[in-house]
Amino acid sequence: MSHASSHPTASSAQGQALGQAQPPLLELEHVTKRFGGLPAVEDLSFSVRQGEVLGMIGPNGAGKSTAISLIGGALAPTAGTVRFQGRDITGLAPHRRAQLGIARTFQITQPFAQLDIRENVIVGALFAGHERSRAAAAQRADAVLERVGLARKARLKGEELTVADRKRLEMARALAIHPQLLLLDEVMAGLTLREVGEAVELIREINQSGVTVLVVEHVMRAITGVSDRILVLHHGRKIAEDAPDVVLSDPRVIEAYLGERYARQRAAEQARGARESERGTPELPTPVDTWKEGQA
Ligand code: ADP
């Protein structure tokens, strides 16, 4: 969970005392993106506060990756405004947004196949232009590779990596630019249960170091464990945005995405958790929740 949001900085406390509400770190206002007339994202408005973790869920085709691309700058919206730190960035190129501190990972990982892991991260670090020299970028790369657990594999080529390592490399490349806002697009897909646990822990650590996070994920237990709030997309539209517990028990969200099986499993887990805490025994581990397939 976000610690930055529960412990406001001196400057934000001052701003609030003066009655000047700090603008959200990120704001989307009535953002629409159409592809050949078909809306992938439609009239989407939400904001992300400095220091929080916002989870974004929804079935395949709901518009999650499109939303990430509209924030990162890979796509320009058909209509609407994207603001970062109160500034309109709607027309800004991806590398300019990276310079401002917006970093993203890609759902379809695309490392440079002939470069090794370390070189891939150095390219990422140089992309935003924060590092003045290749030596500084290399130093930054080594630090982030250590952080994501890839230091020992630094010499492996992009094309030699496993799914889990490609996801870690995506994280490392994003972290290399010293982000203020980190956009994570399904970094846990294809990971084992243990690797999911490690990824959740890493996201918590990154957030606690002061980075605001927008995380798109299908692994329900991971997203509820790490998010301060969850936003649900359905056919490009926002249908819910609230605390994880509220969103996951929202009848519309259950009906449209989670399915009755998920709702029953969740109710049973909660009942079991309550019984066990009465008896004082630890809660049993539960299976990784899977998304209801075949919806979009
Ligand atoms: P999600 O990430 O939630 O699975 P996407 O954002 O990838 O969803 O896709 C949303 C919709 O937009 C889908 O119907 C998809 O086919 C369409 N779409 C996404 N990218 C493109 C594109 N570059 N060209 C045309 N259609 C696209």
Ligand code: MG
């Ligand atoms: Mg996607």
